[in-house]
Amino acid sequence: MGPDERFAADTERFRRELLAHCYRLVGSAHDAEDLVQETYLRAWRSYAGFEGRSSIRSWLYKIATNVCLTALDSRQSRVLPSGLAGPYDGPDRPPIPSAPGELSWLEPLPDSWIAPPADDPAAVVVERESVRLALIASLQLLPPRQRAVLILREVLAFPATDTAEILGTTTAAVKSALQRARSTLDEVETDELLEPTDQRARALLDGYITAFERSDTNLLEQVLRADATLEATPFRDWQSGRTRCIHLLEAHVFGAPGDWQLIPTTANAQPAAAVYHRGRASGIVALTATATGISRVVEFQDPALVAAFGFPPAIEKQQPIAHPPT
Incomplete structure (x- = not known):
């Protein structure tokens, strides 16, 4: 087996989890994909000098983490509308x-x-819980x-000593940073979510x-919780409360x-769902589903995302389409 084959055999099995790791750090699936590519390029270049002082997995995570941190130095943090300000409560108007x-x-x-x-099963649970939109945001x-x-x-359960080595810092600094981070995230959504x-x-x-396709507000009222929120990128405004959510959709979205x-x-x-308007890709909508109804609706208005999810850029109006293979 040549060096390239050995490299692939040692590293390829970690690609998916490294993609999830980069996504958690940068908040963009497309950026994460590029950063994983950069991680593997750097790992391949230095593979001959890898002497096994740590596991292959730890070594790859060190490279991936530092690739992401370097990228984040020159990029804005990614946000949702609800991370900018409180819900819109002004006079009726289209979202801005x-x-x-x-x-x-x-x-x-x-x-x-x-x-x-x-x-x-354990990996499935960790992966699902660690990429929820509320946590990523x-x-x-x-x-x-x-x-x-x-x-x-x-998320990854690296010991403090390993984390310090990955980040080139001290164990004390890791413990201090972890304490501050935990304090900041105390308000993360705690509803018990249903699995997809x-x-x-x-x-x-x-x-x-069904409600959206029929422009049926009565059906929508049946699935949204009374405290549901609605937000969509690239709009700054977001709505809180079922009544306001439904009114916005009826007045400015439904046709x-x-x-x-x-x-x-x-x-x-x-x-979630891929969204098409009059047959053309519009974006992706993600729902937070709980035992008492949908508590949060987030729509990402970007046709390119539809392609990333494996769907075509256009479909015939009202023509059913199969879910792409996973």
Whole structure:
């Protein structure tokens, strides 16, 4: 076996988890994919000098973490509208988009990109819980190195000594950064969420899709919780409370029945759908499904995301389409 084959045999099995790691750090599926490519390029270049002083996995995580931290030095943190200010409570008007380039928006992550082996239930649970949108959005509020410490220690369970070695710092500094990060994230959403495979979650997704496609506010009222929130990038405004959410959709989004088509998928371990407007890709909508209804709706208006989830850029109006293979 040549050196390239040995490198692939030693490292390829970690690619999916490294992609999830980079996504947690940078909040963008596309950026994470590029950073994993850079990680593997750097690892390949230095593979001959790897002397086994740590595991291959730790070595790759060190490279990936530092690649991400370098990238974050020159990039804005990615946000959701709810991370900018409180919900909009002014007079009725269409939501206002941010100026081009003004903000960097959080992106959803296709579950198929990082799905761990089905025969490893523990890995499945960790992966799902650690890419929920609420957590990813909250992580972006932390300084990058605090973010890295929290992910390495709390999500990946690296010991403090290993985390310090990865980040080129001291164990005391790691413990201090972890304490500060935990304090900042005390307000992360604590609702017990339904798994996308739960029949109740699928029923809520189906109900939301039907309501949206029919422009039916009565159906929408049945699936949204009274305290539901609604936000969409690239718009700064977001809504809190079922009544305000439904009013915004009815007044400024819904058109004639059939104008919108939604195709079920999953994103960030949540029920989701690819969204089409009059047959053309519009974006991805992710739902936070709980036992008492949908508590949060986040739409990412970016046609390129639809392609990332494996769907075509356009479909025939009202023509059903199969879910892409995962």
